[in-house]
Amino acid sequence: MEFKKSQKLYNRGLENLVGAVNSPVRAFASVGGNPLFIKKAKGSKIVDVDGNRYVDLVLSYGPMILGHRHKKVQRAINKALKNGYSFGASTENEIKLAKIVCNAFPGMDKVRFVNSGTEAVLSGIRLARAFTGKDKIIKFSGCYHGHQDALLVAAGSGLATLSLPGSKGVPEGAVKNTLIATYNDLDSVKKHFEAHDDIAGVIIEPIGGNMGVVIPQNNFLKELKDFLESKGALLIADEVMTGFRSQFGGAQGLLEVEADITCLGKVIGGGFPVGAYGARNEIMEMVAPLGGMYQAGTLSGNPIAMAGGISTLTELKRQNPYELFDTIGEQIENILVEAAKKYGVDLTVNRFGSMLNPFFTSKQVTNFEEAQTSDTEKFGVFFWEMIKNGVFLPPSQFEAWFLSSAITEEDIEIIKKAVNSAMKAVSEN
Ligand SMILES: *Cc1c(COP(=O)(O)O)cnc(C)c1O
Numbered sequence: 001m002e003f004k005k006s007q008k009l010y011n012r013g014l015e016n017l018v019g020a021v022n023s024p025v026r027a028f029a030s031v032g033g034n035p036l037f038i039k040k041a042k043g044s045k046i047v048d049v050d051g052n053r054y055v056d057l058v059l060s061y062g063p064m065i066l067g068h069r070h071k072k073v074q075r076a077i078n079k080a081l082k083n084g085y086s087f088g089a090s091t092e093n094e095i096k097l098a099k100i101v102c103n104a105f106p107g108m109d110k111v112r113f114v115n116s117g118t119e120a121v122l123s124g125i126r127l128a129r130a131f132t133g134k135d136k137i138i139k140f141s142g143c144y145h146g147h148q149d150a151l152l153v154a155a156g157s158g159l160a161t162l163s164l165p166g167s168k169g170v171p172e173g174a175v176k177n178t179l180i181a182t183y184n185d186l187d188s189v190k191k192h193f194e195a196h197d198d199i200a201g202v203i204i205e206p207i208g209g210n211m212g213v214v215i216p217q218n219n220f221l222k223e224l225k226d227f228l229e230s231k232g233a234l235l236i237a238d239e240v241m242t243g244f245r246s247q248f249g250g251a252q253g254l255l256e257v258e259a260d261i262t263c264l265g266k267v268i269g270g271g272f273p274v275g276a277y278g279a280r281n282e283i284m285e286m287v288a289p290l291g292g293m294y295q296a297g298t299l300s301g302n303p304i305a306m307a308g309g310i311s312t313l314t315e316l317k318r319q320n321p322y323e324l325f326d327t328i329g330e331q332i333e334n335i336l337v338e339a340a341k342k343y344g345v346d347l348t349v350n351r352f353g354s355m356l357n358p359f360f361t362s363k364q365v366t367n368f369e370e371a372q373t374s375d376t377e378k379f380g381v382f383f384w385e386m387i388k389n390g391v392f393l394p395p396s397q398f399e400a401w402f403l404s405s406a407i408t409e410e411d412i413e414i415i416k417k418a419v420n421s422a423m424k425a426v427s428e429n
Pocket residue numbers: 116117118119121144145146147205209210238239240241265266
């Protein structure tokens with residue numbers, strides 16, 4: 001397998017782009033080597049500029065849940081393009097997507113569209129503060145909520161890969177109202193409430209996805225929500241990754257917890273830049289123009305992006321691939337576990353439906369600290385062997401792998417061969 005053209009583009013990219021990437025998670029910092037440049041993708045496959053074909057388990061970090069270039073999505077985009085790209089005024093498609101999203105979340109009466117997950121969360125946090133009149137927010141170590149200043153501490157994958165505790169350029173003042181708790185540990189939340197009386201709420205990924213996949217244990221989320229209710233604080237669910245991926249709606253539904261504020265992104269744009277935050281009327285009425293919390297966006301509700309979202313969610317609902325995701329997810333999980341056993345590699349696989357990933361550790365992984373016991377050097381060896389065998393993975397131990405409904409039996413065979421060969425390489429390293 002050759003990467004000559006990728007290498008060439010990488011060298012060219014270095015001149016005017018930072019590290020030749022527009023998001024640090026795309027750099028191959030923790031696996032060694034240089035990033036691949038992509039030419040095109042279709043269905044479950046992605047093709048790099050050297051013509052190498054891969055089964056795509058990155059899927060743009062989640063959004064491409066139907067696979068790439070689904071016919072119905074492409075048709076909807078083409079149709080929308082004919083009417084113009086942006087108007088700075090309302091369109092019917094915004095109402096349609098809002099209806100689909102609100103219907104899928106029982107606790108959501110109204111939604112506001114923005115352009116990214118980061119924007120969704122920073123607005124959701126502002127809203128929690130506006131509604132409660134309190135300033136402090138609790139976040140969990142290892143959860144990522146976009147790159148806003150206030151939450152860029154102990155923030156999981158991207159930072160962990162680069163071994164950064166937080167980000168430079170974030171003033172102390174910006175994080176002085178951010179409190180850190182431990183995932184799956186309610187006592188670590190309670191302690192903050194004992195020490196502070198101005199906590200607006202807790203933000204959480206209902207399924208952790210940015211420290212690798214980490215699943216809430218026992219009744220963690222439910223107990224968290226009950227506790228917050230008793231304190232008059234809000235539960236903010238960051239479902240940017242899990243929204244419409246774990247079921248048609250949120251992971252909160254599956255876990256029988258209703259968040260006060262929900263933040264969305266990724267799948268709801270079907271590959272276009274869409275984020276959203278929503279809540280019950282009482283809370284959303286704080287947002288301008290109805291209320292005093294300001295939040296705006298020149299390109300928010302962009303008509304092409306809305307068409308991408310509507311067509312993706314409509315097709316997703318029709319396909320209802322969630323049982324299929326579970327079956328295939330389990331197959332891949334078993335492939336990983338069996339290969340690890342065969343080659344004597346310490347491995348823990350965490351999975352929730354179509355989100356999964358292996359940790360190269362013998363430990364159970366239920367929080368960020370445990371995730372970090374994973375041997376990232378082994379992951380680097382594993383990663384490149386998967387690439388060479390035709391499987392495109394996120395270039396970090398701490399990112400989830402995703403499935404699309406376009407995945408085929410043949411793809412699973414490719415994955416199986418690749419995993420066996422990669423696990424062998426890990427054992428020999
Ligand atoms: C991806 C992600 C974000 C940030 O979304 P962007 O669109 O990259 O800004 C926020 N929260 C979670 C849970 C995410 O997975």
